[in-house]
Amino acid sequence: MNENIFTTVCPGCSIACGMYIREKDDGTFDIDWRKDAVVNAGKLCRFGVRLSANLKNATSKVDGNEVELSDAVTAAGKAIGDGATFVSVGNTTCAEHLALMKLAESKGAVVNTGMGAFSSIPAECHPTMGVGIPFDAIESAKKIVLFIDPYEQYPLLVRRILAAKKNGATVTAVGWKAVSLADDNKTIDPANYESDLALDSDSVIIAELNPSTDPERVMVLLNLAKASGAAIMFMKPFVNAVGCDLASKKTEQKSLDQIIAEINDGSIKTLVCLDSDLIEIMPDETAVREALGKLDNLIAITSRASAIADVANIVVATEPLYKKAGTIVNAEGRALHNSGESTDGIDAIGAMMGQPVGMYDEIHATLLATLGIDEVDERVVPAYEKPEYKAMDANPTAEAVETALVYAGGPFFWTGMVDDNDFVEMNLDMVTANSLLKGIPAKITSDKGEVAVKYKVSDVAPGVVLSNAKLPMTTGMVTSVTVSR
Amino acid sequence: MDIGDCYVGWATDEDIRTRGASGGLVTAMLAAALEKGLVEAVVVLKKLGEFEAVPVVTSDPEEVKAAAGSMHSVPIVLSRYLDYGTKVALPAKPCDARSTLEQAKRGQVDIDTTYIVGLNCGGTMHPAVTREMLDVMYKLDPEDIEGEEIDKGKLIFETKDGEEHAIKIDELEEEGYGRRESCQYCAVNIPTMADIACGNWGVIGDLAGKGTFVEINTKKGIEILQNAIDAGAVEITPADDKGKAIRAKVDGAMMNVAAAANDKFLAPIEGSHLDYYMNALSDCINCGACKTVCPVCACGEGAKCTDFSSASDTYKMSLFHLVRFVHLMDSCIGCGQCTDVCPVDIPLTHIYQRFAVPMQEEFEYKPGMDMTTPPFFGVDLVEEGH
Numbered sequence: 001m002n003e004n005i006f007t008t009v010c011p012g013c014s015i016a017c018g019m020y021i022r023e024k025d026d027g028t029f030d031i032d033w034r035k036d037a038v039v040n041a042g043k044l045c046r047f048g049v050r051l052s053a054n055l056k057n058a059t060s061k062v063d064g065n066e067v068e069l070s071d072a073v074t075a076a077g078k079a080i081g082d083g084a085t086f087v088s089v090g091n092t093t094c095a096e097h098l099a100l101m102k103l104a105e106s107k108g109a110v111v112n113t114g115m116g117a118f119s120s121i122p123a124e125c126h127p128t129m130g131v132g133i134p135f136d137a138i139e140s141a142k143k144i145v146l147f148i149d150p151y152e153q154y155p156l157l158v159r160r161i162l163a164a165k166k167n168g169a170t171v172t173a174v175g176w177k178a179v180s181l182a183d184d185n186k187t188i189d190p191a192n193y194e195s196d197l198a199l200d201s202d203s204v205i206i207a208e209l210n211p212s213t214d215p216e217r218v219m220v221l222l223n224l225a226k227a228s229g230a231a232i233m234f235m236k237p238f239v240n241a242v243g244c245d246l247a248s249k250k251t252e253q254k255s256l257d258q259i260i261a262e263i264n265d266g267s268i269k270t271l272v273c274l275d276s277d278l279i280e281i282m283p284d285e286t287a288v289r290e291a292l293g294k295l296d297n298l299i300a301i302t303s304r305a306s307a308i309a310d311v312a313n314i315v316v317a318t319e320p321l322y323k324k325a326g327t328i329v330n331a332e333g334r335a336l337h338n339s340g341e342s343t344d345g346i347d348a349i350g351a352m353m354g355q356p357v358g359m360y361d362e363i364h365a366t367l368l369a370t371l372g373i374d375e376v377d378e379r380v381v382p383a384y385e386k387p388e389y390k391a392m393d394a395n396p397t398a399e400a401v402e403t404a405l406v407y408a409g410g411p412f413f414w415t416g417m418v419d420d421n422d423f424v425e426m427n428l429d430m431v432t433a434n435s436l437l438k439g440i441p442a443k444i445t446s447d448k449g450e451v452a453v454k455y456k457v458s459d460v461a462p463g464v465v466l467s468n469a470k471l472p473m474t475t476g477m478v479t480s481v482t483v484s485r
Numbered sequence: 486m487d488i489g490d491c492y493v494g495w496a497t498d499e500d501i502r503t504r505g506a507s508g509g510l511v512t513a514m515l516a517a518a519l520e521k522g523l524v525e526a527v528v529v530l531k532k533l534g535e536f537e538a539v540p541v542v543t544s545d546p547e548e549v550k551a552a553a554g555s556m557h558s559v560p561i562v563l564s565r566y567l568d569y570g571t572k573v574a575l576p577a578k579p580c581d582a583r584s585t586l587e588q589a590k591r592g593q594v595d596i597d598t599t600y601i602v603g604l605n606c607g608g609t610m611h612p613a614v615t616r617e618m619l620d621v622m623y624k625l626d627p628e629d630i631e632g633e634e635i636d637k638g639k640l641i642f643e644t645k646d647g648e649e650h651a652i653k654i655d656e657l658e659e660e661g662y663g664r665r666e667s668c669q670y671c672a673v674n675i676p677t678m679a680d681i682a683c684g685n686w687g688v689i690g691d692l693a694g695k696g697t698f699v700e701i702n703t704k705k706g707i708e709i710l711q712n713a714i715d716a717g718a719v720e721i722t723p724a725d726d727k728g729k730a731i732r733a734k735v736d737g738a739m740m741n742v743a744a745a746a747n748d749k750f751l752a753p754i755e756g757s758h759l760d761y762y763m764n765a766l767s768d769c770i771n772c773g774a775c776k777t778v779c780p781v782c783a784c785g786e787g788a789k790c791t792d793f794s795s796a797s798d799t800y801k802m803s804l805f806h807l808v809r810f811v812h813l814m815d816s817c818i819g820c821g822q823c824t825d826v827c828p829v830d831i832p833l834t835h836i837y838q839r840f841a842v843p844m845q846e847e848f849e850y851k852p853g854m855d856m857t858t859p860p861f862f863g864v865d866l867v868e869e870g871h
Contacts (some may be wrong), residue, residue: 033825
């Protein structure tokens with residue numbers, strides 16, 4: 001009776017909370033609290049606590065038939081030709097991402113991390129967009145402005161912000177929903193951020209950068225940070241998005257929307273997704289499924305059973321993240337070591353390009369050189385250079401709709417995992433105006449269709465219907481809708 | 486050997502004696518229980534660093550021996566790792582032992598196959614707090630620490646250069662460091678509810694620092710100690726009256742300190758109680774970690790606290806918490822695990838204790854102290870004829 005226990009990180013978001021995974025003989029696992037973890041002192045949000053119930057291993061398949069991993073690898077190797085498009089948003093280790101980069105390079109391609117904003121915004125901004133600030137720095141800020149809802153999107157930031165408040169910080173939230181820890185909840189026209197927020201060099205801005213983020217909005221926030229001298233941190237929804245960005249920084253990135261558009265116009269015929277489920281990540285699931293159906297080859301290299309594994313032509317099922325040898329870089333830029341020693345995923349990618357087994361050491365050395373460190377030490381955040389950048393002209397897309405269904409995001413949303421979130425939130429005015437009744441679902445209608453869904457009265461902005469679960473009638477992160485009884 | 490007997494014992498293996506705390510008796514006893522087939526498994530803390538260890542259930546005596554030594558900065562309750570029906574032994578602080586008994590009363594642990602080797606405990610520290618304390622109070626780099634011990638009211642860290650660095654625990658706690666809050670007001674220091682209670686209090690004379698004081702509490706206690714003696718793994722000598730008196734005196738002093746901490750931390754709420762609880766819980770993110778980690782919760786998935794609440798609720802205070810506050814009034818032992826894991830730092834143990842202590846006093850029921858008294862909710866049901 002001996003147990004397999006892995007020291008790893010939660011795959012839920014770019015905070016990368018430390019945890020233990022206790023694997024049982026039948027392949028299932030329990031999570032356990034790693035109280036000495038520097039990132040989270042062992043604390044986990046609902047996603048981490050429920051991970052063992054939601055995370056299932058994938059099965060290798062070719063054309064819908066279960067096969068051995070080696071057969072799936074062989075089939076993938078044959079199917080991936082020149083002209084293939086590669087995606088890895090950062091749900092795997094740096095080593096596996098770098099292995100995919102080698103494979104892509106061998107086919108004359110790059111790996112797309114899905115963050116389209118990187119290719120729309122000058123490269124001098126990328127270091128600031130990529131790596132955030134140490135979480136300790138949030139606690140010592142004098143003023144914090146939130147462009148996220150930490151409770152829903154990045155729950156382990158809540159304690160950092162509360163600690164800052166204890167230290168005397170004031171907190172302003174600019175978002176869809178009032179957050180209770182904020183001293184002030186505001187709706188501000190982006191043109192007035194600078195004057196209304198009155199930030200300075202003791203301030204911290206916390207925002208999010210995800211595949212659907214409007215680059216213009218990122219530019220506005222970068223301008224705000226530049227003008228005020230405030231530190232800025234863009235949280236990412238994927239555990240190793242920062243690590244993958246650092247590895248990929250010199251590549252030309254396509255946004256996920258561009259990739260879908262190119263599949264639809266026939267210029268992409270083969271798509272290779274490394275732990276990147278576009279069906280889960282992109283807001284319009286129907287449109288993504290339709291597009292993926294047009295591919296000659298959809299190859300999912302995946303460590304977990306997710307929606308894309310059900311529709312891919314080839315599924316290369318790799319070991320779960322906690323078992324992988326490798327490193328994760330979190331939103332702070334902190335390198336975190338995974339205690340797993342398996343290189344099955346890397347070896348599988350290597351085999352697709354005819355490389356012998358054993359690429360890990362070489363790839364890991366590349367990573368250390370990229371980070372400018374000799375070894376991975378979770379207690380030391382590597383030094384990152386963040387050059388000055390020029391202010392940019394920015395015109396964020398105005399969400400000028402009367403009533404909009406808005407996705408809040410959060411770990412369950414981005415992973416398509418089940419949670420107690422089958423409801424929408426709206427304010428009392430909207431409930432009254434639409435004559436909604438307690439206990440009767442609200443009808444939410446868009447150009448695409450209609451759903452009846454439970455609702456909850458919350459302090460959300462006027463005209464906003466907020467959801468943490470994906471609804472089938474949406475067309476984007478913000479969808480124009482009507483609400484009725 | 487009889488129930489109630491007291492001894493001082495030590496490991497016969499020099500390596501275990503050196504690495505284990507107070508002569509390595511507990512390590513030797515647990516390893517011998519595995520080696521001689523008394524148990525199938527032992528729950529131990531596998532050391533991963535000076536402030537980090539993970540509980541493992543092992544059948545490998547070498548893994549048990551490798552876990553020798555106390556770790557005050559690893560505040561984990563081991564009873565959560567017991568599997569019903571497995572013949573198992575565990576080293577048990579009073580909260581480990583008490584939660585094991587509470588689980589046994591609720592049919593989650595088979596007490597007949599579980600050997601509880603109790604360890605005296607004056608409290609544990611959260612590793613994150615320990616690291617900060619080393620930096621702020623001791624002016625030491627946590628990575629330079631090679632060992633720690635508590636002696637005569639001082640917390641002593643040994644650095645890699647062999648130097649010892651001591652500060653009074655009172656002084657540390659005044660600055661907000663030292664033991665976890667729940668440990669400061671915990672008044673159960675000697676695990677009298679365990680099969681055998683072990684510790685260094687009462688070990689005097691030449692054996693001081695080299696032996697473990699042992700009190701036999703049950704037949705299983707006799708079994709596990711005799712097994713280790715028969716295996717040649719430990720030696721014992723009867724404890725003398727002076728040692729027993731010193732042990733009782735230390736325990737009494739610790740209880741007085743706990744009572745003072747109880748008055749300080751659990752002072753009556755000023756103002757509106759409703760406001761107090763609503764404010765305390767206002768940042769709850771509905772993660773459920775407090776329930777998952779709770780070593781006395783026996784409800785599993787279909788629990789009233791989760792069934793009666795939903796993220797879509799708009800109540801001013803979550804029913805999840807309200808149900809749990811009431812449900813744990815007869816079982817909360819104040820172990821501190823819920824506070825440790827709360828992602829938004831709600832002092833949950835503190836709140837649970839505010840509900841539990843008055844009721845436990847009212848019903849004269851201290852949870853986990855013995856197997857003879859059922860939980861007081863159960864007593865009432867029987868008395869009402871249900």
